[in-house]
């Protein structure tokens with residue numbers, strides 16, 4: 001990556017020029033390149049401008065973000081005193097009513113603080129089915145002993161050691177305590193939410209990484225609608241509803257929905273003393289004596305911000321699977337505006353494989369799960385990744401193919417679909433719709449399939465031959481897949497199902513310490529400001545490590561809990 | 572306020588229709604919506620998010636204008652001017668509110 005001197009010269013140039021108009025006018029002196037550059041600066045979005053003058057650009061080709069758009073709450077402009085129509089006073093203001101925000105509000109309230117919880121949408125975000133934890137009550141009682149050192153080691157390795165040691169260590173040490181607090185809240189609600197350890201699958205999927213037993217689930221909860229069972233992204237809806245109910249009833253919590261936060265309030269010492277939000281379309285100020293907790297999630301529903309902070313290849317060809325669109329990075333921006341440090345770019349995204357061109361392959365995936373045996377090929381009929389590796393890796397490899405215009409396909413035959421007749425028949429029935437959409441191709445042989453899909457002649461035939469030989473020899477010479485969990489292609493029908501990378505969330509954010517306190521760019525605490533969950537950082541880098549169990553929900557619960565616990569001290 | 576809104580609508584309409592002139596094949600409804608690309612513009616004439624959600628409230632938890640996942644969401648996710656270009660709900664669900672209420 002070339003590092004031009006232009007960031008300095010451009011800055012000085014702009015300072016001297018005063019206005020962009022003069023900058024363009026001066027084109028004849030500096031040549032067109034400079035004029036183009038200053039115009040570019042002028043075009044910068046609020047997300048790019050967030051770093052101020054002190055910005056170095058890394059040049060990449062522009063990507064296209066076709067993801068959903070949520071309503072943005074953050075406002076960059078100065079909101080004048082006379083625009084504020086009302087003020088509220090509390091100890092702790094919590095921004096965001098997803099998991100981290102609800103836990104923060106409840107912890108603060110249980111410890112006696114007066115809490116105002118504001119949520120931008122009509123409901124807080126609930127999209128999960130499991131969460132990471134270590135030594136929670138349910139795990140202790142089940143006799144599960146997580147090897148903390150292995151977990152911590154793998155978290156560091158997965159972040160390429162680009163993170164500090166404190167936040168992840170705190171997660172490993174405190175997630176059990178936070179989970180137990182959450183459990184007490186469910187007991188208080190009395191609706192029957194049950195936390196249980198997530199059963200471990202000993203070998204599959206094999207990622208080349210240790211399998212770590214550190215996850216809990218809600219599946220045993222009586223009262224979850226029947227169709228919810230094992231549906232990711234569906235269970236969470238009901239869990240969040242439950243916690244919301246408890247929060248709304250809590251005597252120490254004032255919960256306001258459809259109330260987006262716009263910016264933070266700081267006093268002359270730099271302490272964050274409150275937050276300005278919009279209630280019924282009017283600005284209100286929430287004065288928080290002890291602290292403001294940013295629990296605003298990621299920015300997966302803000303295409304402009306995705307473009308500003310992510311690798312273009314991570315979103316340009318991806319699909320989205322994020323049902324709640326309040327996640328527009330408002331907390332990140334509010335923090336940056338008061339001098340917070342943020343994870344370095346490019347940020348980490350939570351990306352899975354199994355994407356349809358629209359979202360996640362539902363319901364096809366429920367039958368595909370049963371197989372897990374497929375090979376993965378590109379438009380040329382060639383394999384490009386070990387199919388049994390973690391979701392994020394397959395996702396990255398798929399994006400690499402897409403960068404050069406090549407679509408990814410799951411290749412399987414009829415022997416790889418479930419042996420259960422009912423599931424098999426369901427799969428075949430679902431294929432009809434997929435074929436109509438152009439997402440699935442079916443043929444009687446690899447050669448017929450490659451012709452049908454206009455792949456280079458002989459490629460797919462060769463790939464299948466090679467794959468079968470790898471199975472026979474027990475060794476994948478190309479990608480080192482564990483062939484024990486593969487199956488040879490020997491069926492009557494062969495299928496290719498389109499497979500995208502799919503984005504669930506972004507997971508990089510504001511740098512915090514072990515108490516959830518937000519740090520400035522010198523590493524000093526910004527008094528009165530906390531961040532938790534996907535609004536916070538120093539936890540992931542590159543990708544969300546899907547092979548480590550549930551650290552995103554686990555982090556949300558743990559740092560929601562810890563930030564309220566610390567805020568209440570008022571330091 | 573109401574007057575201001577309608578004035579705004581008219582002026583946007585005029586600005587928009589000059590763009591539309593070139594495309595003769597469009598219906599008058601299409602022409603009327605030319606130039607409206609932002610949700611805020613939609614809401615100027617079609618009412619607030621709340622009002623739109625109320626209009627489709629009978630769809631219950633399948634109300635696309637305020638789903639159980641939380642509203643409100645930018646109009647342009649599903650609508651392009653006067654056309655419904657996609658139903659995001661159907662990306663993950665079989666969207667049959669009548670059957671699923």
Ligand SMILES: Cc1cc2nc3c(=O)[nH]c(=O)nc-3n(C[C@H](O)[C@H](O)[C@H](O)COP(=O)(O)OP(=O)(O)OC[C@H]3O[C@@H](n4cnc5c(N)ncnc54)[C@H](O)[C@@H]3O)c2cc1C
Pocket residue numbers: 073074095096097098099100101118119120121123124125126127128129130131132232233234259260261262295296297298321322323325326327328329330331504505532533534535549550551552553554556
């Ligand atoms: C389909 C799906 C399945 C998933 N499954 C799992 C899983 O099993 N395990 C796991 O660990 N992770 C899972 N995840 C990821 C998980 O959902 C997130 O990592 C988690 O929700 C993060 O919690 P959070 O509290 O940080 O933020 P969120 O849950 O995103 O909540 C943030 C909230 O803040 C609100 N908000 C934003 N801006 C403002 C503002 N300006 N003012 C007021 N409110 C605001 C938003 O509307 C939202 O309600 C899944 C994600 C998806 C999409």
